[in-house]
Amino acid sequence: MIKIYADTDVCRWHLTQLNLPISDEILAEHPAVFHMPFPYDLGFEDKISQALTVCSKVIILVSELHKDSADFIKNHQSPKIKYFVCGNVSGCSTTPWMDWFITTTEFYKHNDLLDQLNPDRINPRVFDILLGWAKPHRQKIYDYVLEKNLTHRVVLTYLQDRRLSLQKQLADSWIWPNIDIPKNSCLNTITQINYQNQQIALSQIIPLDIYNYSTYSIVAETNYDNHYSFYTEKIVKPILARRLFIVFGGQHYLRNLRQMGFQTFDGIVDETYDTVENSDERFQLALEQMHKLIDQPQDLILEKIWPIVEHNQRVMLETDWYGDFARELRAVLLDHTN
Numbered sequence: 001m002i003k004i005y006a007d008t009d010v011c012r013w014h015l016t017q018l019n020l021p022i023s024d025e026i027l028a029e030h031p032a033v034f035h036m037p038f039p040y041d042l043g044f045e046d047k048i049s050q051a052l053t054v055c056s057k058v059i060i061l062v063s064e065l066h067k068d069s070a071d072f073i074k075n076h077q078s079p080k081i082k083y084f085v086c087g088n089v090s091g092c093s094t095t096p097w098m099d100w101f102i103t104t105t106e107f108y109k110h111n112d113l114l115d116q117l118n119p120d121r122i123n124p125r126v127f128d129i130l131l132g133w134a135k136p137h138r139q140k141i142y143d144y145v146l147e148k149n150l151t152h153r154v155v156l157t158y159l160q161d162r163r164l165s166l167q168k169q170l171a172d173s174w175i176w177p178n179i180d181i182p183k184n185s186c187l188n189t190i191t192q193i194n195y196q197n198q199q200i201a202l203s204q205i206i207p208l209d210i211y212n213y214s215t216y217s218i219v220a221e222t223n224y225d226n227h228y229s230f231y232t233e234k235i236v237k238p239i240l241a242r243r244l245f246i247v248f249g250g251q252h253y254l255r256n257l258r259q260m261g262f263q264t265f266d267g268i269v270d271e272t273y274d275t276v277e278n279s280d281e282r283f284q285l286a287l288e289q290m291h292k293l294i295d296q297p298q299d300l301i302l303e304k305i306w307p308i309v310e311h312n313q314r315v316m317l318e319t320d321w322y323g324d325f326a327r328e329l330r331a332v333l334l335d336h337t338n
Contacts, residue, residue, distance in 0.1 A: 004333060005032035007047075010061065018330050026054055031333050033059045040068035045076075052080055059332060062086060063099040065230035066223060074227070082332050084325060088256055089228040095328050096260070102321045104204045104236040109317065111196050116208050119242035119309065122298045125214040127290060130207065131158040132189060132234075137248045137283055138220045144287045153294050155214050204233040211241050215298050218290065221249035224279055229256045239316045242309035244268070244293075244301070246286050251277055261315045263308045268301060269293065 003023040006012040011033040015022050026032055032055045037044055051058050058078075062069055062085040073089045083089075084097035108114055129145065131138040142158050145151060189203040211217075217238035223230050229250055235257070238245045244265055247253050254264045254274040264271055273285035293301065 002334070003027055003030050005030065005051075005055070007032070007034040010035040010063075014061070014326070014329065018326060018333075020330070020333060026051055028054050029056045031055060031057045031059065033061065033333075036060055036062045036064070036069050036072070038064035038066070038069070040066070040072070045072070048076065048081075052078060055080070057082065057332070059084065059329065061097060062094075063097065065089070065228055067225055070225065070228040084329060086232075087228060087230040090226070090252075095325070096321075097325045098231065098260075098321045100204075100232045101236055101316065101319075102325075103200075104233045105240070105316055105321065107196075107198060107200050107204065108206070108240055110198070113196070113206065113208065114240060116212075117206075117241050118212050120302055120306065121212075121215075122302070123213055123215045125153060125155050126294045126298065127154045127216050127218055128207070128210050128214040129154050129156045129218040129220075130210070131156070131218075131220050132203070134158070134160045135220075137224045137279070140280075140283050141218065141220060141248060141287065148291060150291070150294065155210050201233070204237075206237050206241055211243070215302070216244040216246070216293060217241075219245045219247045219249070221247060221253065224248065224250050226251040226277060226279075229253050231257070236316065239309075239312045242313050244305045244309065246290050246293075247274075248283055248286055251275065251282065261319065262312050265305060265308060268304050 001021065003021045004015055005023045005026045006015055012022055015033065023030065032051050034044075034048065034051070048058060048060070058081045060073075060081060060083050062073070062083060065085055065087045070089050073083055073085070073092050073094065077092065083092070083094040085094040086097055086099045088094055088096075129141060131142060138158065142156070145154060145156055190201045192199050193202055195205060219234050219238065221230065221234055222232050227250070229252065235245070235247070239262070246269060252274060254271055258264060269289045270285070271289075273282050273289065276282040276285060
């Protein structure tokens with residue numbers, strides 16, 4: 001009888017969901033499931049190397065895709081390894097495990113919060129630009145907005161000092177209204193809080209008031225490296241809220257999003273920025289598109305984007321993201337020919 005080694009509680013949870021037998025130790029000629037650590041740990045390489053000498057196959061779940069984890073995937077290609085990734089890595093064979101899609105959509109399926117949004121309404125501000133913690137691509141957006149005197153046309157927030165608590169930095173900012181941030185020195189927007197009687201990461205909460213005060217969204221993704229695309233709650237929120245978005249991420253982020261069934265806004269926005277390899281040039285083109293939209297009548301743009309945003313929300317909510325992942329994971333684990 002097959003027994004599967006589970007490296008972490010995350011692995012054990014998924015195997016339990018699939019009703020598969022779990023082993024507490026690696027067994028020769030049996031599969032093993034690992035969850036890539038975040039932050040990345042160099043010891044993980046030794047762990048996988050050892051498993052490859054013993055196991056029939058090695059499954060690696062990657063819920064946080066960053067440079068270290070993407071490089072690991074690129075440098076550790078083997079017929080015995082199967083990667084399930086929250087995005088994709090250029091030139092590598094991976095299978096989607098869209099963990100941020102799964103957890104965010106599941107939360108909004110079980111309440112009426114999306115009904116409180118008015119996505120077809122003209123609003124006082126054009127874009128929400130909720131930049132999160134300081135990073136080079138976010139700094140470029142922030143500087144552009146100030147340089148072009150656009151602050152009165154957008155809702156702009158930026159957490160620039162990691163030494164300060166979220167509470168202190170958000171004290172005078174209009175963001176995540178009516179939500180109590182835990183009274184500690186948390187320095188991370190993925191902190192779990194109780195909201196609508198459910199546990200959810202602070203960053204996954206759609207800012208209803210801000211979305212009802214602005215019309216489109218700037219998505220300043222977690223990463224902007226070109227050789228991988230990591231899809232987080234940052235793209236899920238405007239899709240669920242039926243909003244046009246301009247993305248500051250890596251090259252081909254939009255192309256890879258379309259390959260998952262979503263539509264983007266080329267023809268309304270010049271999305272050739274997505275094809276540009278140089279990050280500074282790509283971001284500059286995206287900023288220019290943002291500026292052009294700010295000066296166009298919202299009612300005309302809203303009419304053009306409506307079929308697209310309706311389609312995107314439907315894909316996000318109706319795709320069986322977890323079921324697709326679970327079926328593929330089960331098939332890989334039980335396929336003795338691989």
